[in-house]
Amino acid sequence: MEGEAHIVTVGTSVIRNSAPRVGGNLAEKLKGWARAKPGSPEDVEAGEKAAPGTPEFRAVYEILALDPRSVSAELNAMWPYLERRRVEAATLLATDSGASEFCAEVLRKYLRDKWGIGEVEVTRVPELGRDFEKGLYNLLDALSSAVRRHGGRGRRVYLNATGGFKPETAIVYVAASLMGIDRVYYIHEVMREVVELPILPLDLRPDYRSLARLLGKPVLRRELEERMRPEAVKEAVRRGILIE
Template sequence: MSYRFAVLSTVGTSVLSNVERNVGRLRSGRARGLFSSKDKPPSRLAVDDELQVLFRELAKPGDEVFDDVFNLVKSDPLTYSAELNAIAAWLRNYPAKSTIGEVLIALYPTDTGNSIFSAAVIRHYLNAESLGFKERTGLSPSTVVKVDEPVVLRGFGKGVEWFRDGLMELIDKFAGRIIDLKNRGYRVVVNPTGGFKPESAYLTLIAMLAGAWRIIYSHESFREIVELPMLPLSLDPRFKNALKQVGQGVYKGVLEQVGVNVDELEDKGLVEVKDGVVNVKDWVAKLLELTG
């Protein structure tokens, strides 16, 4: 029997930090100039640094900086990319590789130029070196490897305000994709190794709520791959039922008359109350819509 796997992976800047450590191997003078900077190393740029815009513009094959970085990654992809290392190591250790007929890889960079650049390099490697990737993972040459266009999680990496905008993106673009892929018969594997840690923590919880099949993680110090326990998470039925009664907006007094503890819902950050009217927060409504 053949299975289809979908690997959804966040993307950080490990590609860039590893290039910085091997800057002498770059051939392009422009690339060496960018990656040898002590004041503004590309992997550690502030989210509002003007160089973030530059790296968005460089994120395409044919640019001399992009091609130079790509060639380094191609020479040793599992060393240069923590994301590729985690995905490849998990596939290599999966005991029933012969049952994998297709691997779909979806990359999720944060809303920063350096992460978007890194995702573009990783995607280009997977497309251009598909056979080499299969050899490194032990997949059969006949296994189909597909790579989606990277999906930027808007708001992520933009500071504390991401909780307002980024969480909606996470639920819509990430949880929604997990549910859609499950419904299409894929075994969904989530790799939250790359990117910002607070966002990765939320992503892991959302993946569990959405019903991912496996969640894997690469320990940055030991480079070991672990499968995180799949906790049986779900929304508290009390809150779920109460939130459905709130709907599109109901007066607080009406809800309290039917036994809804509005103060508890507000304390949990699930609703907001304005002028006596209770509304479910946008991200909560989206989560309810996706998870039923």
């Protein structure tokens, strides 16, 4: 039976839900991290504490281990797949914030220690959560890289789209359909159940397929127009797909 690789977008539910369960100064610190603007002193501190040796990490990890489904929205969505014991790899995509990176590192340790998943990696996506356009492009790059890597090893690739920002998630869902991901799922906010989304039967227009093959490196506009219709090049520039 094929093993599964799960690509997981990670938000800050781990620290938000841990805060009410700890006492004293740590509770206030976690609340501050969850509210902090990316790159702020509080957020930088969260990233600096994203290591198993820190007291903050140990405290949050212990809380997560006691009640993982209530503490982590990402794990709650992933739970049915974990119980089937087919998950052999996970890629955790954090936003460009210390808080999200902290949560992703806690999840990495949990998946390794409690479920024996040996291949768990954390990727902090540059500009994600700071600059919408740049962050989205970087997220799509990270997603594409993970899909190719896991798919190349013969794994079924699933996308857990529960965590992170909703506008980006909508675009990532469409991109995942183009990339050939096997399944996209998330926790429905109202029903509180895992919902599997159908993979859309999408494909690139022939002009854009040609464009994708050519864009491994910068090219001159006239070279593109020799291989593609000039109107297609103009449209790609207008839509922001190409930058002159």
